[in-house]
Amino acid sequence: MRPVIGITTYVEPATWGVWHDLATALVPHDYVAAVTGAGGRAVLLPPDDLDADVIGVLDGLVLSGGADLDPELYGAEPGPLTVTRPERDSAEVLLARAALEADLPVLGVCRGMQLLAVAAGGSLHQHLPDVLGHEGHRPAPAVYGRQEAIFAPGSRVAALMGDDRVVQCYHHQGVADAGSLRVTGLAEDGAVEAVEDPARSFVLGVQWHPEVVRDKRLFGALTAAASARKATDKTAHKAKSEAAGDPMG
Template sequence: MTRPIIGITAYAEQARWGVWDTRAVLVPEAYVRMVRAAGARAVVIPPDDLGGREDAAGLVERLDGLLLAGGADIEPGRYGAEAHPSTVTRPDRDAGELAVLHAALAVDLPVLGVCRGAELLAVAYGGSLIQHLPDVLGNGRHQPAPGVYGVHPARFAAGSCAERVFGAADEVNSYHHQGIDSAGGLTVTGWADDDVVEAVEDPARRFVLGVQWHPEEMGDVRPFAALVRAAASLESPIPAH
């Protein structure tokens, strides 16, 4: 059977390798490893506005699932807010990913959002973000230091997609200074032990799940396997945690 094709949204950043120091389209390899381990083929989607939703729809026709990768903050104007001093955006990613996401939702393509991807889902569904969690929590435990993940417990709503994937509770690794304030039309189904939103989903669709942490860096294939199963239209149940 042909492996499902999962599109992974990517960065455009200055990068160095070998003798080169130039702009590159890239995504951490951990996402690709998890998609491959889940039985699918990964393709990288550059940050491109694609000429609007019509072109995005053409791209989505070639995909079996969409993975919204982590990254920089979302432009606050997209949810009606002024920028916080700590907010760092990539407008090219916002434009391109929202176009692809809306095209994916229009045809009920399975979608998994990771960290920024979960936040992008919330914004796309009419929600809003907390731009700097330390202002609300009084600490930086969800992003303790540059390149250091904050490890903490999370709990998941009974009967939710998140619970089917992760169980009633699990330990997760966070690296984000922003968070979901309002989930808009999504349902919040996961929370950290300090009540920061950790998972959102759309139960009316085949598979739309956003997680605020980084399972790819933990080598946790479960959410990627759930995405791939939905992309392959398999009816096998998600194994219990």
């Protein structure tokens, strides 16, 4: 069976048929296609901050992109250009922390990388052009910026990306402090491009958008880690059942 990969969703007004501007839980299909193409079974997760019990039925998690995180999450006041989605923030911080605690394989994309950093005790730059002095990471509406990343030798992301260091990004916020995570990728201007947790089975955040190009290196690594977890859980369940005398396992 394919590993079940949860993908967090946006909540945005959407229009289809005769219905206009309905609040809708949605996600760009690129994420689903990237998970499916890498051998996973994509399941969409709408915001739900009642609990993080869904972690128990997932084999892996994609924290998707989207709007800015609420600066209150890292003890700051909102800047004039910060645009948040509180319903996502409360649900996804809960989910991310539960996933880290359970050592669930996680891939964070753009906002998802920033969420991982904040969930791990870090903080963000609310508007990178104020820090970097240029708009290169989001050059124009709906136009991806191209950055050449520098990856830490020996890191997971360096092994996955190899010599391919040009990435497509679209963001105006960035990681200022990665908390307990390790920064393993930087743009040439110093902006954080990748974070990971070497102590866990698979926790990787990237500031760019690998789903757009269906990058099987990153999504394949996630599904491989999720498949390994699924196999381990199945073996443990069978051993527990046999110990309890259940002939059906």
